[in-house]
Amino acid sequence: QGTRDHPPAQAALRDRLLSAVVSCFKRHGAAAIDTPVLELRETLIGKYGEGAKLIYELQDQGGELLALRYDLTVPFARYLAMNKVTNMKRYHVAKVYRRDNPATTRGRYREFYQCDFDIAGQFDPMIPDAECLKIVHEILSDLQLGDFVIKVNDRRILNGVFAVCGVPESKFIPACSTVDKLDKVPWEEVRSEMVGEKGLSPEAADRIGEYVQLHGGLDLIERLLQDPKLSQNKLAKEGLGDMKLLFEYLTLFGITGKISFDLSLARGLDYYTGVIFEAVLLHQENEHMEELVGVGSVAGGGRYDGLVGMFDPKGRKVPCVGVSIGIERIFSILEQRLKASGEKLRTTETQVLVATPQKHLLPARLKLISELWDAGIKAEMLYKKDPKLLKQLQYCEDTGIPLAAIVGEQELADGVVKLRDVATREEVRM
C-alpha cells in the first residue's frame, strides 16, 4: 500500500527527470554521497516533530534497533558528525519512507525519491542560502513546469513574531506547525487550532494573524524592519536583516520575480533554524483545458544549524542549508503531460536489430551481433532460431529500433551486411 512498481515507460521518464536534477546539482559543484536506507532508530528520534509517528521501524530480530530513513537530511547530518566533516557540498538522490496514508493520485507515496542538495560549513551569511534558491529556480525552469513561486521565510522571524505576540517560548514549535497549515486551510481554522488545541490566548492568535497573512518582497522586509514591535525583537531583527541580504543576492541572480517573502510559511520539521523556503506550482490547465493534478509544493528546504551538533558527542555545530526537490510530484505532472501529448517514450536505446531473411542462419546472427556488442553498438536480435523477416521488422517498429542489419544467404556469400533504415525502408549493402 502506498508504494508502486515503475514499469519501463515510467522508469525511463523518471531517469530523464532525475538526470536533469542531478546535472543541476553537479553544475553547482556538488559531490555525491550515499548512506544506508537503514538508520539506528535513535538517530531519527526527535528530529521530525509530528512526522515521528510516520517512521517505519524494523522488527527486533536481534542486534541494533533499526528504522527506515524518513528523509535524507538527518542521515546527512549524522554522516557529517560521524566523520567530523565540517565543510561539504553534496547531493543525494535516494528513496525515503513514511508510513503515511498518502493520496497517491496526487503523486504522494509511502516510498518516494528525494533529491537533496546541501551546503555544510561556516560561511558568510546568505551566500549558500541564495544558491539553494537559485537551484530551485533553475530546476523548475529547466523542467518547464509552468509558472511557480518560491515562498521564503525565516524561523527567526516567525519566532520573533510569536514572541512579540505574547506566545511563551515553549509553544513556538506547536504554533509553528499550526501556522504551516495556512496554505491549505483559511486563517479562521488555523486560529481556532491555535486557541483550542495549542492553548494560545485569543489575543495572541489575533496578533499572529496580522503578521502571518503578510507576503511581499523587499518593500515588506523594509516595512517590518521599521515595525515598532518586531524591530525590538533580537531574533526577528536578525532574521529580517538576513532576509534583506538574501534579496540583494537574489536580485543579482535575477530571480526575485519568482520569490515571495511569505510570513505564513513555517515548514513542519523541527530542525530548521533560519531561512526556510518552499516552491509551489501555480494553478494551471493543460491544452485540453483539464485542470492539472493539484500538486502543491514541489521543492522545499532551509537552514538547520543545530542538527549536526545533535549527533556530535561534544555538540560541535556545523551550519547547514539545503534544498529537497519533490521529484514524485513533478513526475506525476510530467507523466500526465506525456499522456496528454500522445508522445511515446522509448524504453530502450537499441540502435540496430540483427535479422535474417531465411532459415538456418542463427549462427550468422549470433556472430554478427557479438561483433556489434564488442564494438559497443547497442544491438538486439529475436530469441528464435528462424524468425520471419516481417516479424523482425515489426519488432523494430514496435520498439523504435531505427536500423536493421540483415544477413541473408546472398550477403553471407558476398561477405556484406544489408543495413536497412526501418522508417524509410532504404537499404545499403556494406
Place this chain on the structure above:
Amino acid sequence: QGTRDHPPAQAALRDRLLSAVVSCFKRHGAAAIDTPVLELRETLIGKYGEGAKLIYELQDQGGELLALRYDLTVPFARYLAMNKVTNMKRYHVAKVYRRDNPATTRGRYREFYQCDFDIAGQFDPMIPDAECLKIVHEILSDLQLGDFVIKVNDRRILNGVFAVCGVPESKFIPACSTVDKLDKVPWEEVRSEMVGEKGLSPEAADRIGEYVQLHGGLDLIERLLQDPKLSQNKLAKEGLGDMKLLFEYLTLFGITGKISFDLSLARGLDYYTGVIFEAVLLHQENEHMEELVGVGSVAGGGRYDGLVGMFDPKGRKVPCVGVSIGIERIFSILEQRLKASGEKLRTTETQVLVATPQKHLLPARLKLISELWDAGIKAEMLYKKDPKLLKQLQYCEDTGIPLAAIVGEQELADGVVKLRDVATREEVRM
C-alpha cells in the same frame, strides 16, 4: 552493523562502475524497471532456501506485514505475474538486504547493490541463456578485473546425478545446497555433511563425488552424454543436450575460453530450474605483490522457469533466465586498486571557479556565476564575501577545477573576464 556510508570518493567510483554495468545492459536492449524496497512478507517466503532466515522484517505497525527485499529476482517475478507480462528484457540496479554476519573486509554487506539483467519469455532454447553469459563476459572484460572463469552447470544435470546415484527426490534440494559448498571446502567435508546432516547413504555420497568433481568443456558434455547411467536419466539428458547447444552458441560468441562446465556448481537458491552459472576471479596479485582481497564469485545467475507461476493465481508460467552482477565485490577490488595506484578520483565535475582578486566584488562574482550556471557551465565560487585570490586558486588545485574566471576592478572597467588555466597559470582576457 554491516552497512556503510559512501563518502564522495567512493560514491564517484561506484557511479563509474554502475554506469559501466548499466551501459552493457542497455547495449543488450534491456529496459529499466523499479520496484519498492518493501515487499509483502508472503512474497518472499519459500523462495530462498536457507537464505530465508536472513530476511529483514518490518515491525507490525498496523496494515500489511512487510519485509525488505532479499534480491531483485523475486520482486521481478512478482512484477511479471502481477502485471501479466509474458515477455520482457529488463535491468534493475538497486539495493537489497540480508541480515547476515558478513565479512565486510571481503566486500560483503547487509545492504548492498545488485545489478540484474533478466530475459523473460518463451523462446527457443539457450539463446537468451547464452546472452546472459556473454553479458558477464563483457562486463568482467570491460572492467579489466584480471583473469576469470565462468562456471556453468544445469540443475537438471545435478538432479539427474542425484537420481542415478540413488538419492530420493525429497533430498535433491538439501543435497544441492551441500554440493554448493565444494568451492570453499574439500570433498571430504562435503561428503560428511551429506552423510551426516543430510542423511544420504555413504554409497550415494561416493557416487555423487565421482560426478561433482568433474569439470571441462564440450568434451566432458559429450562424455557424459555417453555415460551409461546418466544418459538413461531423462532430466540429465535434457540438461546435457541443452548444455551442448549452449556451448555451440558460446563458441559463436567466441567466449568458450573463459567458460567451464563444472558439475560442482549448484547455487544456493531454490528457484533455479535449468542452467546455472557463476563467475569467479582467479587468484591474482597486484603490482606490489600483495594478495588482492579474496572476493570469490563476482556474478551469478541461471534459469528459473517456475518462479513467476508461483505468483500467478492460475499458476501460469513465464520462463526466465537472468544474471546478477556482484557489484560490491568488484567495487572492493577497484577501490583497493585505486588506492594502490595513488590516483585521485575527482568527486565533482566543476569546470570553472569564479574568483575575485580584490575586496567588495561579491556582486560581480554573483552576477558572473549566475550567467555561467544559466549557460549550463559547471561553476563554483567560495562562500565568502572577500576571499583571498590565493585561497581561491588553492581551492581549484585541491578539488581539480581546471579553470578560474577572474573578475577584478580592471576587468570590470574593461568589461572582460580573465580566464586562468590553473595548472599552467596561463591567462587570457575575454
